[in-house]
Amino acid sequence: GESVGLHLPTLSVQEGDNSIINCAYSNSASDYFIWYKQESGKGPQFIIDIRSNMDKRQGQRVTVLLNKTVKHLSLQIAATQPGDSAVYFCAESGNNNDMRFGAGTRLTVKP
Amino acid sequence: KAGVTQTPRYLIKTRGQQVTLSCSPISGHRSVSWYQQTPGQGLQFLFEYFSETQRNKGNFPGRFSGRQFSNSRSEMNVSTLELGDSALYLCASSFRGGTEAFFGQGTRLTVV
Numbered sequence: 001g002e003s004v005g006l007h008l009p010t011l012s013v014q015e016g017d018n019s020i021i022n023c024a025y026s027n028s029a030s031d032y033f034i035w036y037k038q039e040s041g042k043g044p045q046f047i048i049d050i051r052s053n054m055d056k057r058q059g060q061r062v063t064v065l066l067n068k069t070v071k072h073l074s075l076q077i078a079a080t081q082p083g084d085s086a087v088y089f090c091a092e093s094g095n096n097n098d099m100r101f102g103a104g105t106r107l108t109v110k111p
Numbered sequence: 112k113a114g115v116t117q118t119p120r121y122l123i124k125t126r127g128q129q130v131t132l133s134c135s136p137i138s139g140h141r142s143v144s145w146y147q148q149t150p151g152q153g154l155q156f157l158f159e160y161f162s163e164t165q166r167n168k169g170n171f172p173g174r175f176s177g178r179q180f181s182n183s184r185s186e187m188n189v190s191t192l193e194l195g196d197s198a199l200y201l202c203a204s205s206f207r208g209g210t211e212a213f214f215g216q217g218t219r220l221t222v223v
Contacts, residue, residue, distance in 0.1 A: 043217050
């Protein structure tokens with residue numbers, strides 16, 4: 001069935017390095033993709049989004065890349081900091097306005 | 112601007128009881144969505160309300176219901192609680208749905 005999934009459940013990086021979190025999706029009708037960050041004990045926090053008519057969008061220290069050909073989404077975090085340690089979810093949304101989330105990737109930043 | 116507020120933060124209920132959770136969206140947001148988060152199933156969509164109407168529904172049994180008031184505040188109700196209903200219930204608000212959504216901190220429900 002249609003799903004949103006993540007390639008890796010955990011990612012460990014050194015402080016100051018760049019992080020790349022990947023996500024695969026299978027619903028080609030999805031037209032809106034979002035990345036969320038969830039810290040322990042908190043609700044997901046919006047990071048960045050991208051529409052299907054774009055292939056790249058940049059924010060503060062973050063970049064989202066969308067490859068519709070292979071149905072792949074990635075989140076790049078530049079100069080990763082300890083405060084970036086969290087679980088990162090990708091989500092996709094289509095005409096129904098519901099968001100379907102991937103399983104999440106736990107990012108750990110080592111000092 | 113105040114964020115999404117969910118009450119209560121924590122709840123403990125026994126099997127068979129019912130529970131009502133509340134969500135106050137960001138001012139001006141008319142879409143409220145509810146999600147269930149568990150370690151095994153991740154984040155799963157329950158339903159979405161827009162202007163007091165349920166617009167979308169996920170794949171959950173009829174024991175899970177909700178409503179939205181004219182001020183956009185929303186409640187969800189779970190009847191005949193089961194142990195498997197133990198989860199973090201999250202509410203997200205957005206201006207019109209399908210766009211940038213902001214989550215509350217969630218209500219942690221434990222069914223014993």
